[in-house]
Amino acid sequence: MKVLRWQIVIALLVTFPMAATAQPDVGDVLIRNGTLLTVTNGTLENTDLLIRKGKITAIGKNLTAPEGCRVIDATGLFVMPGIIDAHSHIALEAINEMSSPLTPEVRMRDALNPLDISIYRALAGGVTTIQTLHGSANAIGGQSVVMKLRYGTLNPTELIFEGAPRGIKFALGENPTRVHGAGHNMVPRTRMGVEFVIRSALTEAREYQKKWDEYNEQKMKRGFRGAPPEYDDRLETLAEILRGNIIVHCHSYRADEIVMIMKVCRDFGIKKLVLQHANEGFKVAPEIAAFGAMASVFSDAWAYKFEVYYSTAYNAAILTRNGVLTSINSDDPGVIRHLYHEASKTLKYGGLSRDEALALITINPAKQLGIDNRVGSLEVGKDGDVAIFRGHPLSIYTVPVMTIVDGIVRFDREKDPDDMRIYVDPEERFDQSGFEVPEGYHDCLGTATETFHQLFESH
């Protein structure tokens, strides 16, 4: 009887790991007389936007501010939905569990770091929501977190985007083959091996699920006597993917591996697939569109390794024109601060319209993360997540001046002090400066490489 009870509890835990109890702070604010870039409903000049209790309650002319509501004069300013980054690794104390090519059981929420100054810096680039992911060392990595940049809280739970679907990192190509193949002399050392590792893991999960289903069924029968199958958190998580409860975010570059992962997903009935990076996605754009997968890409990063040598900055445009829902991501604590600029490059590379370009960093990533009912555009009923710019956000001369999350101003260029750390290092010295993030450094790549050398090459 106890066994049964715990099975239910376990099932609950696995299904709803984000039983977040923390209630995030919400606020009221009236943004007056701005140029609203709604993304889904064109540009509205000289328009007001009212946020009450963290939600957009009105968009229109001459709205009146309710009693005690903060009013922001946006005359001459541009107001757009808070920017969304579908691929980041900020606000984490660890990124890669690279000891095994399969680590679906690990949850990035366990490594969340609300104190990371990168959160504030991203806000200062108009970003309000991100997905922060496991690294790309493993064919199947850990579960990601969709979070709002509620910088100022100490409580990791308060950062979590309540109700966002679960996501998980997969990774193909050079990173997993280098870490495990070259590093440990283990499968996968090739792209063949990567496919095999994923297929065998999913197959095992299917069998695992079957065993438990059978056990649970048998157990209901009168007089049943038997041992429960072994509980395995890794396979539990994979089974959840098979049930369609987790979106697969697959780090992938080359056309062939993109086709491969779509075949694997098709064979296992996995429908929710977002190709991350997909530098050669443009080469198989028709196939991606036909599968119904989405793509989250770099604006112009390339050549930092061989599998991205045949890239093009026109990737986002080609994908978009071929009907693939596409977003532009940062994968980097520096780039996340100017995603609006990254999106603006598509005006040049492929001639996307301004609304299309803005969609790449707002409504499209919202759809990829399954949160487009809440964020990604300026619409009544959506969350009060807003970025205000001096100058059009797709102009190089634009400057973000204010960022609002749930109706609360979390970044204010005029008022914020220089030092925005929440906690400080009691042993810090001030006579030595920090470091520049090296060029071509992407956490997916960089951390994997460097830690790999640290950990495995020395032994």
Add this chain to the structure above:
Amino acid sequence: MRRFVANTIWIAVGALLVFTTAVAQDQELAPVSDTYAIRNVTIFPSPGRRIEKGTIIIRNGLIDGVGENVPIPPTAIIIEGDSLFAYPAFIEGLSKTGVKTPGEDDHSRIEDPGNPPPHRAGINPQRDVRDYLDPNDPNIKELRCAGFGASQVVPRGILLPGSAAVILLGGKTPDEMVLKPRSACYSELTSNKTVYPSTVMAVLAKWRELYHQAELARDYAAIYATNATGLPRPETNRTLEAFYPVTTRQQPVLFRASKVLDVQRVLALQKELGFVLILGDVSEGWDITDMIKASGARVFLSLDIPEDPEEKKKSKKDSLENAELKALTKRRSEFIQKMTAQAAAFDSAGIKFGFSALDTKYSDLHKNLRSMVEAGLNPDAALAALTINAAEILGIDDRLGTIEKGKIANVALFSKPIFDKDAKVMTVFVDGALYTCTEKDAHKKTASTVEGTWRMTAQTPKEEIELKVVLRKSVGKHYSGTITGTRMPEGIELTDVTLDGKTLKFMYDVLLEGKPQEVVVEGDVEGKTFKGKITVGEYGNYPIEGTKDPER
């Protein structure tokens, strides 16, 4: 016959000691009496209570009486407590005092870093700290001489190093020291960086999985135990078995969680799994007291306070402009101030807490406590955290935590009230045994007539024995010292040195023919000379004389 015996004795006193010093040096052999009376002492039996000129009777390891007019048994060794202050010896909740590193000899290559043998990944909940206790660890003495009498100690290691135990900071064998075995399942969010789990998120994933597996295994084992016939044999698994009492909430988990994020991670895990939690080594908890309080977790706060780098810095070339530098150093100092005021914040929040000494320099413990009090911690609350609250958290408040009749005789005698900056621990009773704590700088200031080096000559029937006795001031009439001799070059600790008027008396212990024998030297001091007798256990007594070396 007598002559012969005497010769044997003297050879034995010297020779045997050479071989037994390693043990004998720190070994506390039985004193003349196990009854002590500390009289005329200011007693703080529990926080907020104070007895002036009281008496504490210690007998058989227990406190036999406390109060103003307590009769002193004739067998009692009397300690004059004038000018002394007695506290329940302190209790700390998380340290590795007296704990050896497990001898790991497995350095074989791990073929699959994703699936290492559990012990290499730090998953050793079946280990027991009792197997790693070393009664001779000098840290025991050091912590004791900071006024502590008990400590919850944990095995060294990562992730799940094993079960903790509450020990008394005195005793000759590990078992003698242990007050409460398996007091908690100890865990850290640390990992072996090269194998699974290597990161904090994998550590937590592994924790959950072990917990769930343990629950299933526990329940199935119960079913199997009732009627095994026809059922598949459950595999025994010591890792999971060690988790059973955690899953049934019979054993708390003592989690080391120093930083604010680690505390929250541990609280989230506890909320998810439901085990009984004790947080240890908390150093950044002041902003999350509500959360901690709501969780019901018990807490041991870190006694460590980082040193402000400004104070140790010698005009390093700073490239920052003055205003910026000033602002930054101010923020840093304010943060250190918050760390210092953490205990006060917990007290105001109404959270019962103790302290942990892990990673704190023991010599800084009093200074840090004083800083905490200066930062707003109520002295009584500080005292409670060091005594009764710690005892309650550890579930030993029926035995420790106050100076009360019937409790274990763990008493610390201070030279001043404890939050006085000149307060020094003079003597600590642990489990009824007396330990003296002498300080190097103390004897400089209060040089007395007997303090110093004495050259003594004992006249035995066969030969003259040269002895060198070094005496240091301790508490009141008490001194401490060592003795070395021709055949005992290593020197041994004197167990009880007193100067009562002119009479100097000291004792030490030797092994003779396999039996411990007490040697008692007693005589009169006249200026720099000493004349008296030396008694060697049941073998009889002989004359002894000595002179004191000139002061340097």
Add this chain to the structure above:
Amino acid sequence: MNRFVLLVNAFLLLFVMPGEAQVPKGSYGPVALVGATAHTITDGIIENCTIILRDGKIEAIGSNVSAPADVRVIDCKGLHVYPGFIDGGTRLGLTEIGSEPRTLDYNEVGNVVPQMRALTAVNPNSALIPVTRVNGVTTVLAAPSGGMLSGTAALINLHGYTPDQMYAGFEGVVLTFPSTSREGPNDKRKPEEISKAAAKAMKKLNEVWQKAIEYNKLDSALGDNKPDYYPELIALQPVIQGTMPLIIEVNGAGDILSALEWVREKEIARVILSGVREGWRVAGKIAEAGIPVITGKVLTLPDRAYDRYDRAYANPGLMRKAGVTVALRTNEAYNVRNLPYNAGVAAAHGLGKEEALRAITIVPAQIFGVADRLGSLETGKDATLFVCDGDPLEPATNIKYLFIKGWDIPLVSRQTLLYDEFLHREPGLQTHD
């Protein structure tokens, strides 16, 4: 691991070079750009301007110039002309694929190897070069890095079939000044260890410099007889003699001050500071020293957690305001094409549009001593310029024509070729069976 690398390299040699999509070649001949708005940089903006390009030079420029009969006329009405942009610090031409060591030619073995010449290793056929120039970046400094004196950098034009054809008239020895900064996120050294390492490097640098001076004295004393072959010291002679600048890579505020002191002490005649990420902290001191700065990249993070979030964006403007001569760089290889955007962000954060443009044209040309040929639209200068349909710092702007030393460069790179091929792929989606 090694075998793996070898395999990858073999693969690269077999397939990459021959298989690469080819960019069409440039054309040469006299051209008249007619009716443009010319942004001369040094002489203001000339509306309705005609520019005659002949023999690789700007033959004439002005609103009253008319196109001779023998030239190809390009109607530039509504378009803008700018001098080609100059990136003051890159690894372009010296690297192809970041993670493949055999394609990296900027970091020779050895800590003191100033004799390593970047110009030797510049690969004129790098796929990165066309990708860069189609965005208006025509000239870059290709710089070695890695050691303390890691080699001699070269200014190159992004067109030519041999390094010599690309050479744009400047070389400089690169010194990475001993650093007391943390080198990266995985630099876990204790502060004391960093200071110690910096002190050790400083000692080494002084030793090298002393030897270089001694070598110079010996060389002068010997007259026609040369002292013994000592390649490291020979490479430093032009710097000692003041005929070649020393490019000092330095970033931390404290290190910048130390570098300024060192330069004063060693009486080095020509110096360029490069990097200078914390220049804003000590801008007054740099201005006082009168040493020009090449800083960047701009689109990056502040150095310290407590720094204001936009320090890197504002750094060029803050230094300029203090009176420092400021040029910009990307410090990149793959995305040197983003130089205009770095300038734009600096412009918006205090540098101003005009100064930002100067910082990627005439200022670097002056710093490199090639302002007689590059950096502005002036008669007699190289015909290295581009025509675009708007503000060239704006991503929405498209470049229409690009000339490098009079060569009309097709606006084609492998990335545009891939676009052309894959926008509407043939065959498209193949339905099964």
